[in-house]
Amino acid sequence: MRKKFVAGNWKMHGSHSANAELLSGILAARPFACDVAVCVPFPYLGEVAVALAGSDVRWGAQDCSAHEKGAYTGEVSAAMLSEFGCRYVIVGHSERRHYHGESDQLVADKAKAVLARGLTPIVCVGETLGQREQGTAHATVKRQLSAVIHALGHCVGEMVVAYEPVWAIGTGVTATPEQAQEMHSLIRAQLHAATGHADAMKILYGGSMKPENAGSLLAQQDIDGGLIGGAALKAADFVAICRAAG
Ligand code: PGA
Numbered sequence: 001m002r003k004k005f006v007a008g009n010w011k012m013h014g015s016h017s018a019n020a021e022l023l024s025g026i027l028a029a030r031p032f033a034c035d036v037a038v039c040v041p042f043p044y045l046g047e048v049a050v051a052l053a054g055s056d057v058r059w060g061a062q063d064c065s066a067h068e069k070g071a072y073t074g075e076v077s078a079a080m081l082s083e084f085g086c087r088y089v090i091v092g093h094s095e096r097r098h099y100h101g102e103s104d105q106l107v108a109d110k111a112k113a114v115l116a117r118g119l120t121p122i123v124c125v126g127e128t129l130g131q132r133e134q135g136t137a138h139a140t141v142k143r144q145l146s147a148v149i150h151a152l153g154h155c156v157g158e159m160v161v162a163y164e165p166v167w168a169i170g171t172g173v174t175a176t177p178e179q180a181q182e183m184h185s186l187i188r189a190q191l192h193a194a195t196g197h198a199d200a201m202k203i204l205y206g207g208s209m210k211p212e213n214a215g216s217l218l219a220q221q222d223i224d225g226g227l228i229g230g231a232a233l234k235a236a237d238f239v240a241i242c243r244a245a246g
Pocket of ligand 1: 164
């Protein structure tokens with residue numbers, strides 16, 4: 001059986017004091033039966049690494065450059081993230097794809113750069129409401145995933161995938177457990193066709209997951225955890241989701 005994994009995506013939220021309070025609330029609630037991580041804004045990586053050192057709560061970033069190093073003002077490389085003890089890097093979040101114009105190819109290149117440094121990419125895929133209404137949800141997700149599968153080659157099995165329907169992110173509208181499971185099983189089938197061993201791969205659901213709906217989503221056969229935005233900013237909510245995953 002796959003161990004569940006719950007990752008918080010803090011997005012552009014936090015402050016020294018808010019982070020300290022949130023992390024101490026998470027640490028106080030250990031042990032968890034699932035794997036737990038927080039993906040935080042770059043400037044906070046140092047303090048988060050210190051706060052979580054010696055615990056089994058992992059940390060990660062929300063993006064990184066596809067380049068190894070060089071004249072890329074404002075960018076952060078996977079090598080730098082690994083120096084901060086990051087274990088995970090979210091790539092291809094829909095907010096990056098949408099607001100920053102990230103293409104499937106760029107997302108795939110970023111995932112490759114992350115893996116090359118021994119970190120685990122959490123690769124986000126998901127359709128917009130328009131694409132779902134037009135009946136192209138699966139084709140969209142398949143295309144996004146294909147680019148990453150192609151770029152990663154024999155390392156495909158090392159990534160974590162997060163299915164995040166864009167219409168459910170930060171909206172309070174959640175995919176029903178059945179809608180999510182349907183897409184997750186299609187994703188697993190695509191991963192299986194590429195790797196031959198996708199049974200061990202983790203596919204997270206993201207999009208308005210909260211304590212009230214986490215149990216029914218996480219009970220689905222192919223939902224192996226959650227990528228949590230809004231509900232990851234309050235220790236009690238995040239911990240409740242981690243408990244639901246246990
Ligand atoms: P949400 O965000 O839980 O606030 O919907 C999830 C995400 O964007 O990763």
